[in-house]
Each structure stands twice: as structure tokens, then as C-alpha cells.
Amino acid sequence: MRSHSDVVVIGGGVIGASIAYRLASEGSSVTVIERDSIGSHASGFALGLLNPTNEASKIESLNHKSFRMHEDFLERIQEESGVDIQVRKMPHIELALSEDEVADLEAELARIGKFSNFKSTWLQPDEIQKLEPRVSNEISGGVLVEDIIMLDSYNLTLATVLAAESRGAEIAQGTATGVIYEKDRAVGVMMGQSRIACDAVVLALGPWSGTSSLWIDIDVPIVPQKGEIVRVEGFDPPLGFHFHGITLGSSCSVVQKADGMTWIAATSEDGTGFDTTPSSRALESLSARGMRMMPELESHDVVLQTACMRPVTPDGEPIIGRVPGKRGVFIATGTGGTGVLLAPVIGRAIADLVTTGDTDIEISEFSLERFR
Ligand SMILES: Cc1cc2nc3c(=O)[nH]c(=O)nc-3n(C[C@H](O)[C@H](O)[C@H](O)COP(=O)(O)OP(=O)(O)OC[C@H]3O[C@@H](n4cnc5c(N)ncnc54)[C@H](O)[C@@H]3O)c2cc1C
Known part of the structure; x- marks a missing residue:
């Protein structure tokens, strides 16, 4: 080790990986500290959907910018790492599962129509x-x-870290336990008894970001x-669309991915802490939602059920920027259900801040300061 x-990035999920890649590409020496293995949490088990049109909130323009950046990013990362990220362009169909939804979806069509x-x-x-006869006829x-x-979000995270390593970044396996300061300037990171000296620290701890509150003397209001997600046997012939709908009161995606399996995603459960045990309740709920959209799923055996945690803030928007009151400390977290999509734009914004002190990416609305 x-x-x-120059920079220590804490967290080897897709956000830390993207920041590390960008910094290493620009010539900084970077260490990524990861206590488990790369992409072993949400970044490795996400659905892998990049769809900037599905969110009309403050983050919309960053979603679109990041989507555009992905085109080049994915190609480069794939080439530099040799990892197949299983990128597939496909059409998305947002289903109206009842007559009541038609007006809302027509309004959505008008909103999405503005994106050229x-x-x-x-x-x-x-x-x-x-287009797809296996969709329910009750739509x-x-x-x-x-x-x-x-895409495959685990392969993306792994590929990004490997590409960063090929540009000189180092991965340190261990748990970061604190930031070392001289006055208010970060000069290192502690990992138990050992320490890594540095000029800047990036906090990318995903759902565990609250831990870093103690290191920066400000509450980081992130909860898991x-x-x-349930993966079942694929269709033959394969589905060629990503279907999404609101069914039985909840959001549901049905898509056949490059691994051949059909993924039914995802539940959203608050108040369960850091529990990642797959539950029979989620299996039942996802199966029912999936079958409402695609009745044939009833005969498809379950292959895998996964559970992981989105990092979420009280206002649902991410935290991207410098840590107020500390010099050389930056934070990127709270990406909720769109961290894979946002990774390239966050990587660039944080790398800009670290290396030049400024960025032309509009992140002022996403500062940690807003929660003070
Ligand atoms: C079911 C589900 C489906 C999703 N689908 C999509 C999707 O289709 N598209 C999309 O864009 N987004 C999706 N997301 C959201 C996306 O997965 C997350 O926003 C993103 O992965 C968060 O990345 P992260 O790097 O911040 O966190 P994580 O992936 O959780 O990584 C944080 C890392 O920090 C490490 N860490 C924590 N504390 C320490 C410490 N003290 N020392 C060292 N290491 C530490 C952890 O071990 C972990 O590896 C989905 C999320 C879920 C749960």
C-alpha cells in the first residue's frame, strides 16, 4: 500500500470507482479504500438501467448529461479494462395498466417529447x-x-476500477476509520492502525455515508x-424491450438482460436498516407485479433473488460537492435509484473540484450545506 x-477515495462502489477513474485519468495518484470487495453492494446488484427520461426532478439535467457521457465512458472503460459491460441499447415501454393512468402517461409523453x-x-x-404478444392484454x-x-452494473463497477488501476490507481482493502487533519485541512485517512497520507479525501461510502459524519463534524443524512430484485428464467424468444409500469401500487420493471435471465425489479423498503436478507415478501410482491404485466412469468422458475441498499437523502436528491468547513474533503452520495446512471457526471464534477477547485457542472443544488 x-x-x-494525492487523493484517497473511500468506497469502491460505482460512485467511488468513477471518481477514481477520472482523477487517475487526469494524472492524480489515487488510492481507493474498500472494506468488502469492489461492487459488492448496490453497485453490483442494480438493475443496470440508464434511462434519464424517467425522472422529472432537480436532477433531470444531470441525468441527461451523464447519459450522454456514458456513451463515450462505457466504450473507454470497456476497452481499457477488457471487461464486457454487457451494454444493450433497447426500447423502453412505460405501460398504462389501467385507464386511470392514461392521462398521466400522455402528459409524460409530452414531457419526454422535449428531449430531442x-x-x-x-x-x-x-x-x-x-410488438410483444406476451404483455398482458389488460393494458x-x-x-x-x-x-x-x-448494462451489467457489477461489470461496469469492476471495469471502472480496473481501468483506474491501469492508469495508476491503487486499491487498498480495508475499512477507513477516520480523516486526519492539520487545522481544518485533510492530510490523511486512517484505516485502523495504519494511515495513508494525502492532499484530498473523497467520501463515497454509499448507504454507510452517515459514518463519515463523525469524521467531518457535520451530519450526513443518508439512510439505507x-x-x-428477482431474476427468473428468460423468455424464448427473448424480450426485446424494457417494460415498466406501476402495478399493485408499486413500480415494476420487467426486462431480459444479456445474462439471458428476466429480471423483475425492484422493491423499495425503508426502515430496515442495513439488512440485506432476501425476503419471501419481496419475492411474492415482485412475482405478482411481474405477472400482472407479463402473465407467462408464472411458469418461469426463480433463478436468483438479490437484496441491497440505495443510499437516500431526506429530500431524495444526491449530495455532490465539497464538505463545508473542511479543506480538501469532498462527498458524493445519496444517489438513490440512479447512481449507475449518474456515475460519469459525478466522477467528472468531483474530479474537477479536487484538481481545479471548480466545476462547470451545475451541482450547487446538491451540496451537503443544504441540510445544515
Ligand atoms: C435494487 C436496486 C436497483 C437499482 N437499479 C438501478 C438502475 O437500474 N440504474 C441506476 O442508475 N441505479 C440503480 N440503483 C441505484 C444504484 O445502485 C446506487 O445509487 C449506486 O450503486 C450507489 O453507489 P455507491 O458507490 O454510492 O454505493 P455502494 O455501491 O453501496 O458502494 C459504497 C461502498 O463503500 C464501501 N464502504 C462503506 N464504508 C466504508 C468504509 N468505512 N471503508 C471502506 N469502504 C467502505 C462499501 O463496502 C461499498 O462497497 C439501484 C439500486 C438498488 C438497490
Whole structure:
């Protein structure tokens, strides 16, 4: 392990990985501290959907910017790491599962229609059936959005770290236990008895970001939100769309991924702490939601059920920027259900701040300061 790095990034999820890659690409020496293994939490078990059109909130423009950055990012990371990220461009269909949803989805169509890089169309029930006869015949229409991206989020995280390593970054296996300061300037990170000296520290601890409150004297209001996904045997012939709908009161995606399996995603459960035990309740709920959209799923055996945690803030927006009151400390977390999508733009914004003190990416609304 190096005794000094320009920057220490704490957390080897997709956010820490992307920041490390960007910094290493720009010539900084970087150490990533990861206490488990790379991508072993949400970043390794996410659905892997990149769809910037599905969120109309403050983060919308960063979602779109990051999506555009992904095109080049994915190609480079794949080439530099040799890892197949299993990137597939595919159409997305947002299903109206009841007549009541039609007006809302028509409004969505008008909103999405403003994004010139996404072609979107209203589909009548019979048009959806023609495109995919295995969709339930109890639907009221849907919005087709062309060219969203599905990928394997574990392979992406691994590839990003390997590409960072090929540019000189180092991975240190262990638990970060504190930040060392001279006055208010960060000069190192503690890992139990050992320490790594550095000029800047990036906190990318995902759902565990609250731990870092003690290191920076400010509350980092992140809580874990449990999310489960069920993977079942794939369809033959394979599904060619990412289907999404609100069914039985909850959001549900059904998609056949490059691994051949059909993924039914995802639950969102608050108040379960750091528990990542797959539950029979989630299995039942996801199966029922999936079958409402695609009845044939009833005959598909379950292959795998996973559970992991989204890092969420009280206002649902991420935290990206410097830590107030400390020099040389930066934080990137709270990405909720869109961290895989946001990774490239967050990587660039934080790397800009660390290396130049400024960034042209509009992150002022996402500062930690807003919770003070
Ligand atoms: C079910 C589900 C589906 C999702 N689907 C999508 C999707 O389709 N598209 C999308 O864009 N996003 C999706 N997300 C969201 C996305 O997975 C997260 O926003 C993202 O992975 C968060 O990345 P992270 O690096 O912040 O956190 P994590 O992946 O949790 O990584 C944080 C890392 O920090 C390490 N760590 C913590 N504390 C310490 C310490 N003290 N010392 C050293 N290491 C430490 C942990 O071990 C961990 O590896 C999904 C999330 C869930 C739960």
C-alpha cells in the first residue's frame, strides 16, 4: 500500500470507482479504500438501467448529461479494462395498466417529447400486443421511448476500477476509520492502525455515508433503502424491450438482460436498516407485479433473488460537492435509484473540484450545506 496518494477515495462502489477513474485519468495518484470487495453492494446488484427520461426532478439535467457521457465512458472503460459491460441499447415501454393512468402517461409523453435525443410515441394496446404478444392484454396503452441503455452494473463497477488501476490507481482493502487533519485541512485517512497520507479525501461510502459524519463534524443524512430484485428464467424468444409500469401500487420493471435471465425489479423498503436478507415478501410482491404485466412469468422458475441498499437523502436528491468547513474533503452520495446512471457526471464534477477547485457542472443544488 502506498504511504501517500494525492487523493484517497473511500468506497469502491460505482460512485467511488468513477471518481477514481477520472482523477487517475487526469494524472492524480489515487488510492481507493474498500472494506468488502469492489461492487459488492448496490453497485453490483442494480438493475443496470440508464434511462434519464424517467425522472422529472432537480436532477433531470444531470441525468441527461451523464447519459450522454456514458456513451463515450462505457466504450473507454470497456476497452481499457477488457471487461464486457454487457451494454444493450433497447426500447423502453412505460405501460398504462389501467385507464386511470392514461392521462398521466400522455402528459409524460409530452414531457419526454422535449428531449430531442429520445424518440417517443404513444402506443395503443393492440400496437403493444403486436410488438410483444406476451404483455398482458389488460393494458390501456403505453409510451414507447427508443434507445435507453441496459448494462451489467457489477461489470461496469469492476471495469471502472480496473481501468483506474491501469492508469495508476491503487486499491487498498480495508475499512477507513477516520480523516486526519492539520487545522481544518485533510492530510490523511486512517484505516485502523495504519494511515495513508494525502492532499484530498473523497467520501463515497454509499448507504454507510452517515459514518463519515463523525469524521467531518457535520451530519450526513443518508439512510439505507432496501431494494430487492428477482431474476427468473428468460423468455424464448427473448424480450426485446424494457417494460415498466406501476402495478399493485408499486413500480415494476420487467426486462431480459444479456445474462439471458428476466429480471423483475425492484422493491423499495425503508426502515430496515442495513439488512440485506432476501425476503419471501419481496419475492411474492415482485412475482405478482411481474405477472400482472407479463402473465407467462408464472411458469418461469426463480433463478436468483438479490437484496441491497440505495443510499437516500431526506429530500431524495444526491449530495455532490465539497464538505463545508473542511479543506480538501469532498462527498458524493445519496444517489438513490440512479447512481449507475449518474456515475460519469459525478466522477467528472468531483474530479474537477479536487484538481481545479471548480466545476462547470451545475451541482450547487446538491451540496451537503443544504441540510445544515
Ligand atoms: C435494487 C436496486 C436497483 C437499482 N437499479 C438501478 C438502475 O437500474 N440504474 C441506476 O442508475 N441505479 C440503480 N440503483 C441505484 C444504484 O445502485 C446506487 O445509487 C449506486 O450503486 C450507489 O453507489 P455507491 O458507490 O454510492 O454505493 P455502494 O455501491 O453501496 O458502494 C459504497 C461502498 O463503500 C464501501 N464502504 C462503506 N464504508 C466504508 C468504509 N468505512 N471503508 C471502506 N469502504 C467502505 C462499501 O463496502 C461499498 O462497497 C439501484 C439500486 C438498488 C438497490
